[in-house]
Amino acid sequence: MSLQDFWDVFVLGVVLGSLYAVIAIGYTLVYGVLQLLNFAHSEVFMSGGFGGLIVLTVVVPAADPSGIQSAGYVLLGMLAGAALGGGVAYGLERVAYRPLRRRGAPRLVFLITAIGASFFIYNLAGKIFGRNASRMPSMYENKTLFTLFGAPINVTQALVVVSAVLMLILVDFVVNRTKLGSGIRAVAQDPEVASLMGVNIDKVVSRTFVLGGLMGGVAGFLYGTTTQVWYTMGFLPGITAFAAAVLGGIGNVRGAMLGGMVLGVVEAMTVEIWGDAWRYVGAFAVLVAVLMFRPTGILGERVARTA
Amino acid sequence: MSTVRDSKGRERVPSAASLRRVRWYQEARWKRLVALLVLAVVGAQVTGVQGTSTDIFYALGENFTGTGIWIWLALCVGVWVIREFLSEPVNRGWVASRDRVSQPVARVRGVWQADPRLRYGGGALLLVVLILLPLWLSTYWQQVMVDQIAIFVLLAIGLNVVIGWAGMLDLALWRFLPSGPIRRRSGRVRCRWSLRWC
Numbered sequence: 049m050s051l052q053d054f055w056d057v058f059v060l061g062v063v064l065g066s067l068y069a070v071i072a073i074g075y076t077l078v079y080g081v082l083q084l085l086n087f088a089h090s091e092v093f094m095s096g097g098f099g100g101l102i103v104l105t106v107v108v109p110a111a112d113p114s115g116i117q118s119a120g121y122v123l124l125g126m127l128a129g130a131a132l133g134g135g136v137a138y139g140l141e142r143v144a145y146r147p148l149r150r151r152g153a154p155r156l157v158f159l160i161t162a163i164g165a166s167f168f169i170y171n172l173a174g175k176i177f178g179r180n181a182s183r184m185p186s187m188y189e190n191k192t193l194f195t196l197f198g199a200p201i202n203v204t205q206a207l208v209v210v211s212a213v214l215m216l217i218l219v220d221f222v223v224n225r226t227k228l229g230s231g232i233r234a235v236a237q238d239p240e241v242a243s244l245m246g247v248n249i250d251k252v253v254s255r256t257f258v259l260g261g262l263m264g265g266v267a268g269f270l271y272g273t274t275t276q277v278w279y280t281m282g283f284l285p286g287i288t289a290f291a292a293a294v295l296g297g298i299g300n301v302r303g304a305m306l307g308g309m310v311l312g313v314v315e316a317m318t319v320e321i322w323g324d325a326w327r328y329v330g331a332f333a334v335l336v337a338v339l340m341f342r343p344t345g346i347l348g349e350r351v352a353r354t355a
Numbered sequence: 356m357s358t359v360r361d362s363k364g365r366e367r368v369p370s371a372a373s374l375r376r377v378r379w380y381q382e383a384r385w386k387r388l389v390a391l392l393v394l395a396v397v398g399a400q401v402t403g404v405q406g407t408s409t410d411i412f413y414a415l416g417e418n419f420t421g422t423g424i425w426i427w428l429a430l431c432v433g434v435w436v437i438r439e440f441l442s443e444p445v446n447r448g449w450v451a452s453r454d455r456v457s458q459p460v461a462r463v464r465g466v467w468q469a470d471p472r473l474r475y476g477g478g479a480l481l482l483v484v485l486i487l488l489p490l491w492l493s494t495y496w497q498q499v500m501v502d503q504i505a506i507f508v509l510l511a512i513g514l515n516v517v518i519g520w521a522g523m524l525d526l527a528l529w530r531f532l533p534s535g536p537i538r539r540r541s542g543r544v545r546c547r548w549s550l551r552w553c
Binding site: 098101102105156159172175176177178179180181182278 | 397400403406407408409411412414415418518524
């Protein structure tokens with residue numbers, strides 16, 4: 049692998065990793081607040097892709113748009129993805145998890161519920177939108193914008209990385225600086241004490257789901273523009289992003305960002321060196337190696353409780 | 356609502372009571388109605404036509420204009436009406452029929468539990484029937500009993516050991532399932548069942 053190849057692959061890895069980082073935030077936020085592995089988050093991601101697809105199919109004309117129009121379409125797709133992703137995440141919390149929380153169900157029940165909800169949502173999407181992949185309508189001409197260390201960077205890659213970084217900054221700001229963020233951190237530390245201090249746990253949990261869902265929805269839209277949109281598109285990115293959240297230390301937002309980036313770059317390198325069949329082997333080998341020496345993840349502080 | 360007199364002798368609704376007062380639109384029944392309407396829409400999608408990827412609005416259009424959604428809406432609104440306005444007679448009928456059934460059932464259970472020979476004998480009889488059942492069934496139902504019932508019973512027993520007794524959540528246990536039927540034939544590893552990841 050020459051240095052040139054390295055930079056090409058590195059760019060691919062950063063693009064992939066920034067998507068993973070955004071999805072991983074959804075996992076890590078929910079885990080932090082509820083100690084719940086929300087396996088249905090991959091379906092939130094998928095519905096974000098479909099949200100963008102639905103709105104853009106209606107809005108985008110057949111002719112290739114350009115300039116300010118393209119930017120508008122991209123923004124509209126992101127908003128639609130975020131809206132549907134956030135909506136699905138809210139509905140999931142409301143329908144699947146809140147009744148369990150009210151009844152104080154054991155943690156295993158939450159997990160099985162998450163898996164069942166995930167099956168239901170992706171099969172519902174397959175039923176409504178068909179089981180083949182659909183292509184996102186073309187919103188812009190995907191030309192090379194500039195080169196970085198000789199690696200060409202096209203519009204989609206720049207779009208994914210820039211919007212992912214903006215979202216990561218936004219989430220970091222929300223969690224560390226706002227009232228909602230201090231509520232989230234309080235509930236994550238100790239739900240009982242937080243509720244005694246006047247934190248409305250239901251509201252915080254619900255908004256945490258929506259926050260993760262908004263991020264996941266936008267990530268689904270971006271993933272859909274880089275590849276295609278189909279009803280099981282959430283499965284593998286979801287599993288990998290969950291691994292990224294664990295790698296960074298689950299429950300830790302900055303850890304999830306770091307873990308996503310690391311896994312994305314490692315995955316791209318693995319594909320380049322050993323071929324596509326080894327795609328997930330490298331990423332998960334890194335996960336195993338890190339967890340052997342740091343069982344709580346790279347930035348994790350709390351000991352991960354058993355699911 | 357009871358009223359109190361304030362220091363100037365005017366009648367007032369106590370403030371705590373006025374805060375507690377539930378207006379007609381704040382009642383929980385409307386929430387239940389909305390939930391049931393959402394259920395009706397989802398149910399119409401689930402039982403509606405299969406969509407296609409070439410026209411993603413096809414299934415939505417069909418399902419929202421067809422008769423299915425009206426049937427679902429009628430069902431759900433009917434359930435809501437019974438739940439909210441007819442709950443008393445329905446409950447009374449339910450309790451009465453439950454009492455009628457539960458007394459004979461309790462008598463039978465008493466006889467059954469009093470004599471262990473009866474229990475073991477019944478169990479043995481059930482076992483014999485299950486063993487002999489495939490002889491009377493068609494090939495199709497024999498295959499159903501093996502492929503769709505017995506395999507998953509075995510898997511569930513295995514999961515019960517690991518999750519239930521050992522307390523470890525083993526999501527990957529069923530991936531051991533394909534390792535059973537693998538056999539070598541002409542140098543290739545083959546798999547008999549076409550399970551999803553097998």
